[in-house]
Amino acid sequence: MIVLPDTQSAGAREHAELVCRSVSNTQFTHVGIENEPITVSVGCATAYPHMGGDIHHLIDEADRALYQAKMNGRNRTSVYSAGIAEIQ
Numbered sequence: 001m002i003v004l005p006d007t008q009s010a011g012a013r014e015h016a017e018l019v020c021r022s023v024s025n026t027q028f029t030h031v032g033i034e035n036e037p038i039t040v041s042v043g044c045a046t047a048y049p050h051m052g053g054d055i056h057h058l059i060d061e062a063d064r065a066l067y068q069a070k071m072n073g074r075n076r077t078s079v080y081s082a083g084i085a086e087i088q
Contacts, residue, residue, distance in 0.1 A: 001062070009046045009079050016042035016077040024075055039075035041066060046079075 002019075004012055024039045043066025047058050065080035072078070 001059075007046075009044065012044040012046060013077055013079050016044050016079075020075050020077060041069035041074065041076045042078070043067070043069055044077065044079040 002015070004015060007015070020040055020042060024037055026038070028038050043062045043064065045058050045061035045065055061080040065078040068080075069076040069078035
């Protein structure tokens with residue numbers, strides 16, 4: 001989990017995509033995966049003051065977004081916003 005204070009959904013997506021690019025552009029050396037690219041998928045959720053401070057709800061939304069990202073292929077970012085997962 002990465003917490004980005006004072007960051008809107010668009011900013012969170014930018015950070016997530018940077019993480020995805022950084023991981024996929026890094027050469028990792030490990031027994032058995034030397035030539036396989038390593039990628040990550042990221043799920044983002046944004047907490048807004050009017051939604052209260054329910055951390056469990058926020059984690060559920062991020063988890064839903066992560067699940068959507070993984071279902072749509074490798075190296076994806078999904079932002080969960082108002083019940084809709086937007087995949088990039």
